[in-house]
Amino acid sequence: xxxxxxxxxxxxxxxxAAVSDPAHITIGAxxxxxRKIQLALTLLDDANIDxxxxxxxxxxxAVLDYKKKRNIINRSYQTQADDIVGKMTIASLDREMHQxxxxxxxxxxxxxxxxxVMGSQRNPTxxxxxxxxxxxxxxxxxxxxxxxxxxxxxxxxxxxxRLLPGTxxxxxxxxxxxxxxxxxxxxxxxxxPIVHLSDGLITSxxxxxxxxxxxxxxxxxxxxxxTMIVASLAIPDPDNPPPVAIEVTxxxxxxxxxxxxxxxxxxxxxxxxPINLDVAKKFARQNFKFCLRYLSFGPHxxxxxxxxxxxxxxxxxxxxxxxxxxxxxxxxxATAALGASDGDNAVKNARSVGFxxxxxxxxxxxxxxxxxxxxxxxxx
Amino acid sequence: MIAYCNNWVDRVQGAGYAPGIxxxxxxxxxxxxxxxxxxxxxxxxxxxxxxxxxxxxxxMIQKIxxxxxxxxxxxxxxxxxxxxxxxxxxxxx
Numbered sequence: 030x031x032x033x034x035x036x037x038x039x040x041x042x043x044x045x046a047a048v049s050d051p052a053h054i055t056i057g058a059x060x061x062x063x064r065k066i067q068l069a070l071t072l073l074d075d076a077n078i079d080x081x082x083x084x085x086x087x088x089x090x091a092v093l094d095y096k097k098k099r100n101i102i103n104r105s106y107q108t109q110a111d112d113i114v115g116k117m118t119i120a121s122l123d124r125e126m127h128q129x130x131x132x133x134x135x136x137x138x139x140x141x142x143x144x145x146v147m148g149s150q151r152n153p154t155x156x157x158x159x160x161x162x163x164x165x166x167x168x169x170x171x172x173x174x175x176x177x178x179x180x181x182x183x184x185x186x187x188x189x190x191r192l193l194p195g196t197x198x199x200x201x202x203x204x205x206x207x208x209x210x211x212x213x214x215x216x217x218x219x220x221x222p223i224v225h226l227s228d229g230l231i232t233s234x235x236x237x238x239x240x241x242x243x244x245x246x247x248x249x250x251x252x253x254x255x256t257m258i259v260a261s262l263a264i265p266d267p268d269n270p271p272p273v274a275i276e277v278t279x280x281x282x283x284x285x286x287x288x289x290x291x292x293x294x295x296x297x298x299x300x301x302x303p304i305n306l307d308v309a310k311k312f313a314r315q316n317f318k319f320c321l322r323y324l325s326f327g328p329h330x331x332x333x334x335x336x337x338x339x340x341x342x343x344x345x346x347x348x349x350x351x352x353x354x355x356x357x358x359x360x361x362x363a364t365a366a367l368g369a370s371d372g373d374n375a376v377k378n379a380r381s382v383g384f385x386x387x388x389x390x391x392x393x394x395x396x397x398x399x400x401x402x403x404x405x406x407x408x409x
Numbered sequence: 410m411i412a413y414c415n416n417w418v419d420r421v422q423g424a425g426y427a428p429g430i431x432x433x434x435x436x437x438x439x440x441x442x443x444x445x446x447x448x449x450x451x452x453x454x455x456x457x458x459x460x461x462x463x464x465x466x467x468x469m470i471q472k473i474x475x476x477x478x479x480x481x482x483x484x485x486x487x488x489x490x491x492x493x494x495x496x497x498x499x500x501x502x
Contacts (some may be wrong), residue, residue, distance in 0.1 A: 286502040291488045293496060298483035299471070311479045319499055321486065347502035353431060369411030372420025379426060386425025389451055389498045392417055393431040394410075 034126035036065050039121070039383065045121045053115040058084040059329070066114055069122045070095055072129065081381075085332050284340055284350075288387035291349065295319060299353065305341050309346020319349035321391070324378040326355050326371050337383050352379050353391035363394075411447065418448040427498050429453060429468070451497060456484060466491030 032047055042062035045052035054066065064082035072077065076091035088140045089112035095148050096102070096110035101117050116123070297319035298312070306322060312320070320343050322335040330336065335352060344351050354375045361367075371392070414430070417427045429451030452466070456473030472485045485486040 284500060286500045287497050289501050290495075291497045291499050293488055293490045295467050295485045295488040297488070298478075299486055300481050300483045302481045306482065308479045308481060314476070319486075319488075319501075342501045344500065349499035351497065356433070363410045363413035364413035365416050368416030369420060371413075372417035375417070375421055376424040376426065380424070384426070384500060387428045387498055388426060388500045390421050390426040391429045391451075391453060392414075392421075392433050394414075394433065 032119070032123045035130055036121045036126050037123045042067060043123075044118060047116055047123070050115060053113050054084065054119075055113040056084050056086070056089045057332075063088070066092075066122065069126050073122065073125045074098070079336055079338060080329060081330060081336070083329070083332060095122075097216060264372065266312070284337070284344065284383035286344055286385075288385060289349070291319065295349075297321065301333065303318060303333060303335075304343050304346075304348075305339070306342040306346050309343045309348050313347030317348060319351065321351050321353050324352045324354045324375055324382070324390070324407050325376055326357060328374050330378050330381060334378070335382050336382075340382050340384075351391065352382065352384060353393055354378075356393040415448050427451060429497065431455060431471075433469075450495070452491070452496075453486070466493070468495065468497045 032040070036045045040062050042060065046054050046062075054063065062083055063084045064080055066084075067078055067082070068090055070088070070091045071080065074091065074095045076094070078087045078091050092114055093110060093112040096112075096118060099121055100110070101121055102108070102110050103115070103117060107120055119198035132371065164372070191245070225384065249268045295318040297317055299321035301323055302320070304312075309320070322339070322343070323333075325331045325334050328341070333357075340350055375390055375392065379388075384390070388406075418428045428449060430447075430449045431453045433455045435464070451468055453469040454471060455473045456466040466489070468489055470487050470489060470493050472487070474485065476483055488496060
């Protein structure tokens, strides 16, 4: 069997899961193939899950829900649905995605999950895709300011984008190089991207695709330090382009709130366990003022690490929040290269959760021990 | 370790965040010359026998009590201002 949807087709792990029982995908799996399953569940079943590429309990629950609704049960050995993506499930997801991709869609809108913070809040990012004079053009307009840090106050983080029904193509947003505008896939781009800057403000980013190739990608970063947009847009049928204009409003998952210097004497806690809204409220009622939760030292948040959803619940529950990067195992070796990569990952993960610049990001260096000696001597 | 810290701080600070360090209770020694190169300005003291701050100051103090509250295992932390009057920067609504 070969998967037919553009979302799944060609993905080796999904293709394997479609034909091989041992290749089924289940809780604990991680990677792009899981993110595709999560996206499909979101699009097809309106699942409210993070598109983080981690097959955790929430994804498992969404899979189970999807299978129950469609009565996907392997009667040869089971009497009720499970939370595993095996051959029957992948076939069902692929079939529905394929059907969905083939249906012409009206203009779409990606709904923001949170509002901008800091600085002036103006228009959201706007993508328009239009067929003009035999070419496809993507224009992205983004407006924002962040005078405190000299950065445009616009962070588009990839994992929180959610396509609502009506999607014409697949739009994903990924990390990109800050402070640059790049086009990937240059063989079919005949002009450099057009960037208009005004007083530190990106007013538009545009590029032209001169033929009907199916995909193109634009990476746009406003100024140093902030990734703005990385978008990859796949057009299902280039010979039958989407309506004249697709309007997509994209907002990132910037956590709403303000950065504040913590008052002395405030009581808080750190924990490696996720905190939900109810628990956050209970802590707040006990006079706890803040919480510290973990970021991975890897490139992606792991199971049990802080998520955007959890961060919102902590903040909504009345607690302030700071992130701290996990310690490594006790005998790790600190090197300059590791410091750079751990720092990069701390930034990436803090951004993926939605932390604005200015907040404390902590590093936990319990392992090697030298640091304690350094600080102890320093302070003595 | 200093090189690790320098690079970590460069990346985090370069992204606009305020880098801070949790000072744990391990005790391997390194060259004392290096200590002056420590690039952090935010310090969080772990529970246990961590030396008191004499020059810079901790902005957060942890108390390890193996405590479980509302089903969550926690360590308590208390905010301080350091000797320069600075404190931690948190996100709040």
